[in-house]
Amino acid sequence: MSIQHFRYVLDLCRAGGGAGLGQFPVSVDLDPVAEWGRFAALRQWVDPRLASEAEIRIGPVWHAKSGAPYADGLRVTAQAEGAPSVSVDIPASYFRPNALRIADSLVAEKKLEAGEQFTYAVLAFPASGAENAKAGNPLDIEELPVPVNLAPGSIDEEVERSIAFGDLTPGLVPIFVPQQVIEEVMALAERAAELEVGAVLIGKLHRDGRSNEVFLKVTAQIPARHTLSESTKVSFTAETWAAAQAAVNLRRSKEEVLGWAHNHPARYWCNKECAPEAKQRCPLAKPFFSIADCDFHRVAFCKPHCIALLLTNNYTGMKLTMYGWDRAIITQRGFHIIKADAARLLPAVETASLILVDHHETSCHP
């Protein structure tokens, strides 16, 4: 549980040292930050029980030049008795979605031109006792630590039988997905034609016996049942999750739900009358993780190791992209495909964008 020791305010100005647009209090979702801190502790301590019980503190990193109350980002610190504290800095861009939403409101109020550039500064102030009390809960609720299950494994062995897919960001947990799983979710997307469909990815977190590094290995995909599919939307219902968990239980392999997959049938979104060259250039054909996708990932898969696969079916074929958490922010990431058959073709690597409040970004948090 992250405790709000600070309240945050964004100070917006027109670009180029222009006039101030005002200061705006923001409600910041700090849970992904707390989760990132706990996961950093797990990777460093390699003690799931200790990491699950760690005390998590979140505060501002004061701006090097301007000093308090100006913040240059957030710092999350995990502390536990008998272990060195672990700190991770979260960039100030964590506040960018809040800034974009405020800017959209200012545009609607005609205080800012549509498309006009602006800058924002993050300010942090100690939260009063009343504000902390407001976050309280009427029920007597105790959080129960849930230590992560770490299965034994070897990164070297997995790498040896895999190929890298996309940019492998140093510092992120290595992820391995069997080619069979990739082919199955691609087949789901192809069969769905103009509809969006989904799947739940299951597998295990492992600890490398040599380096103690944590890595993730997907073992299977479970097609999402009881969903509502449209051309631009797929809804996972409560029954979807219950059915997926029932399938996991039936497998009796101690797997966990690690992520999800869905498709964007972009070729069906385009105007049929468009010239072939226009279809090739269509921005909708480029893979993108939408605002709804970011919200979905935050709601269902807030743990730092959780991942999302996206299949984008456009006029140049099926594109495969993966998204995950990096310092509490959702971003595109690379992974390893455990390749059983070198003769079978894999989709091409594609750079995607993430959409925040109608602005294309390279990363987002909801």
Place this chain on the structure above:
Amino acid sequence: MIQPLFVSITASDLTGQKRVRARRVPMASTMGDLVQDLLPRLQLPSQDSGGRALTYHARVDRLGRHAHSSEVVGDVLVPNDQITLHPNVDAGGGR
């Protein structure tokens, strides 16, 4: 026979990675009220980024079904029940 006024249960998110024990849950409250109280402690957002309310359903493991939000806790839960919160959530290229 005296009916208890409260019940203690445990609740988890869909991944099972976040879990809480809720003591003194009023038997007379609704499952919808209980879910709303549990969301912040399970670090689950009650709204999406656009401010739209998200819907969660409590699945009662013992019963093998989701409870309706208007059902009364005392009619559904018994001491030490385990519930799992499952969201109705949309993904896709439309937004």
